[in-house]
Amino acid sequence: MATSDFQQLLRESALRVTRPRLAVLGAVHSHPHADTDAIIRATREELPDVSHQAVYDVLRALTDAGLVRRIQPAGSVARYEARVADNHHHVVCRSCGAIEDVDCAVGAAPCLHPSGRHGFVVDEAEVVYWGLCPDCSAAGSEPATTSRGRA
Amino acid sequence: MATSDFQQLLRESALRVTRPRLAVLGAVHSHPHADTDAIIRATREELPDVSHQAVYDVLRALTDAGLVRRIQPAGSVARYEARVADNHHHVVCRSCGAIEDVDCAVGAAPCLHPSGRHGFVVDEAEVVYWGLCPDCSAAGSEPATTSRGRA
DNA sequence: CCGTATTCTGGAACGAGTCAAGAATACCTG
DNA sequence: CAGGTATTCTTGACTCGTTCCAGAATACGG
Structure with missing residues (x-):
């Protein structure tokens, strides 16, 4: 995706087009599931002096x-x-924290009938699958090198 | 549930029976969905001098x-x-953070077929429904008094 | 090109949770 | 029932992700 596309995305959302925003948008698009720190680093490859606060903002x-x-x-x-509004979910590795996308298991809209429960007005059903990624699974119960644990 | 029941639960899990453990177990049973701070406070009603670290441990x-x-x-x-091993899920209020239990929408076992995705070995499917609780829903978009927001 | 509202910088602050060392305690054994 | 030992609890410092704040920089409508 090109910078001009990001510019348009920003404008369509009535957001000002700034260099930090373009850089962050690019970073998120090229690093799916990255944490804030990784995004800060990726952003700085393009814009070395952004403050961490700017990235958070x-x-x-x-x-x-x-x-x-x-x-x-x-x-x-x-x-x-960067994948939004397509109702997909995630598998998370208990051992190393790796995350992969999983398309909705049951259908298009929210996977489970989310309405009228206990009087709650539900607008989204979020699903997280927990388990072990191929690497950690292969490594048996040995601690993974990338270990982060779960808690 | 009585103290003796908690004692038995602990022993069955090969955990030593200590006063802090009994108190915390009691607090969790009587305050479903409480956060750590609330549990610390509830625990101290029974055992005024427990350290926060003990509760965390x-x-x-x-x-x-x-x-x-x-x-x-x-x-x-x-x-x-305290409800464990019965595969239920949760509705969370985006406005005040209230949490309610929701029994599994699709059946007994993990609601969605969680296996073989991307080579992950999946052992649990966790579902979170997001929305507004009756109170916040009734209050319209006015900020709830208990407001906690979502992020 | 100017003015103004928004955004960014730099640095301090906050809070949930963790680490570490020593004192207390549960519980196995004889 | 006392002794020994491994586990657990206390105390207090500390980490780290995130937020708050005030002032400087900037985008962009007019």
Whole structure:
């Protein structure tokens, strides 16, 4: 995706087009499921002097605008992805924290009938599959080198 | 549930029976979905001098033993509940953070066929429904008094 | 090109949770 | 029932992701 596309995305969401925003948007698009720190580093490859605060602000703005999605499996720091509004879910590795996309198992719309439960007005069903990624699974119960644990 | 029941639960899990553990177990049973701070306070009603560290340690031990379940919706601190091994899920209020139990929508076992995805060995499917609780829903978009937001 | 509202910089602050060392305690054994 | 030992609890410092703040820089409508 080109810079001009990102510019358009921003404008369509009534967001000002700034260099930090373009850089962060690019970073999120090229690093799916990256955590904030990784995004800061990726952003700085393009724009060496962005402050971490700017990245936090931008991620919040982009999330609020729906241009990126924030995901945060239990025990993990915040992560961001660019796939939005297509109702997919995630598998998370208990051992190394790796995340992969999983398309909705049951159908298009929210996978489970989410309405009228206990009087709650439900607008989204989020599914997280927990398990072991191929690497950690192959490594048996040996601690993975990338180990992060779950809690 | 009585103290003697908790004692037995601990012994069955090969955990030593200590006053802090009994107190924390009691607190979790009587305060479903409470966060750590609330559990510390509840525990101190029975055992005024427990350290927060002891509560953290105990909660970890109980979680590892499967006597309590740790839940942590995105943007929330860790919460604990005593209902375990019955495959239920949760509705979370985006406005005030309230959590309610929801029994599995599709059947007994993990709601969605969680196996062989991308080579991951999946052992659990966790579902979180996001929306507004009756109170916040009724209050329209006015900020709830208990407001916690989501991020 | 100017003015103004928004965004970014730099640095301090916050809070949930963890680490570490020593004191207390549960519980196995004889 | 006492002794020994491994586990657990206390105390207090500390980490790390994230947020708050005030002032400087900037985008962009007019």
